[in-house]
Amino acid sequence: MPVPINNDQDTQQSNDHSTYTEAFPELEHFRIQNIPPAAYYIPDFITKEEEEYLIRKVEESPQPKWRKVGTGRRLQYWGGTMSKKGILLPEPLPDFLTSFPNITERIESFLRVASSVKGKEKMGINQVLVNEYQSGQGISPHEDGPAFHPLVATLSLGSHTILDLHHYINPTSPSPPMVSMPSEDDEGEGGKTIAAITLAHLLLLPRSLLILSSxxxxxxxxxxxxxxxxxxxxxxPISPPQDEQESKIEGVQIANTELIGDSDIIDKLRTEGKWIGERGTRISLTFRRAEKVLKGGALGALGGALRR
Ligand SMILES: O=C(O)CCC(=O)C(=O)O
Ligand SMILES: [Fe+2]
Incomplete structure (x- = not known):
């Protein structure tokens, strides 16, 4: 790819979701089937050159831009940080996200369809969260929370990973085993009791875009x-050869096999029944819209503090 961008059909759009998916069959094509609504997986959303450029820009960012969380993962916030009350203290997004390779606009095109936003209106991405994971690092179960519009897009760079989706315990059904996740960092993640049952695993390959919504x-x-x-x-599962029957294959099944678009992985799954991927350093960029934004930007906050 990269995936074509829709721009000339905007005027025909109504707020009816079926009209959108007819006008943009490519989006429906990328929807991950058999899981709750809605997740879209778009392989090769960006080119290798764009990926290398974005990795370089993220890695080149000045030291103060980085924050480290308890488990060693590093973070960057672009577009501003959130106040304790969930209000974005806005800052302009950097050129490498808006001008070249203009990833934000490309993602906006997709999100506009996924969210059934009317006409030419944009979702209005105003924050990009960068996560850098070394091999062996992860992120504990969490929600991204109500401060953001419930539609986020995550671009993966550098290495694959597996994202696990979980659901909360349904109070009307017998209680499954529970685990309590320790709080991990200042992102508000963790500290919640969740069902120990995972709903689905998604393989995220480098250069892919994952949209989670609804x-x-x-x-x-x-x-x-x-x-x-x-x-x-x-x-x-393919049953292992007789001599391997004893050693039970440990691994996960993924919900987005049909959309992976990587023939090596598909071949391995078909012929050997499994694929093993060593993780490298992965950078993810999560594009989202904070619902509440402080007027006047971070300088406004400073002014407010001075006036008090
Ligand atoms: O790295 C990812 O794909 C997910 C990151 C994430 O969930 C978060 O930072 O909230
Ligand atoms: Fe998250």
Whole structure:
């Protein structure tokens, strides 16, 4: 690819979702089936050159831009940080996200369709969260929370990973085993009791875009296990040769196999029944819109503080 951008059909759009998906069959094509609504996985959303450029820009960022969380993962916030009350203290997004390679606009085109935003209106991405994971690092189960519009897009760079989706315990069904996640960092993640049952695993390859929306955003959790390698098994599993029967294959089945678009992985799953991927350093960029933005930007906050 990269995936074509829709621009000339905007005027025809109504607020009816079916009209949108007809006008943009490519989006419906990328929807991950058999999980709650809605997740879209778009392979090769950017080119290798764009990926290398973005990795370089992120890695070149000045030291003060980085924050380290408890488990060693590093973060950057572009577009401003959130106040304790969930209000964005805005700053302009940097050129490498808006001008070249103009990733934000490309993502806006997709999100506009996914969210059924009317006409030429944009979702209005105003914050980009960067996560850098070394091999063996992950992120504990969490929600991204109500301060953001329930539609986020995550671009993966550098290495694959597996994102796990979880659901909360349904109070009307028998209680499954529970785990309590320790609080990990200042992102507000962790500290919640979740069902120990994972809903789905998604393989995220470098250069892919994952969109999470609706109930997957508002009432589910997501996490990445701290692992150095991932084992994926085919669905349905291929029975291992007789001499391997004893050693049970450990691994996960993924919900987005049909959309992976990587022939090596698909071949391995078909012929050997599993694919093993060593994780390298992965950078993810999560594009989102904080609903409440402080007027006048961060300088406004300073002015407010001075006036008090
Ligand atoms: O790295 C990812 O794909 C997910 C990051 C994430 O969930 C977060 O920072 O809230
Ligand atoms: Fe998250």
């Amino acid at each position: 109930s997957l955003y508002t009432s589910h959790l997501h996490s990445i296990s701290s692992r150095e390698k991932d084992v994926i098994i085919s669905n349905p």
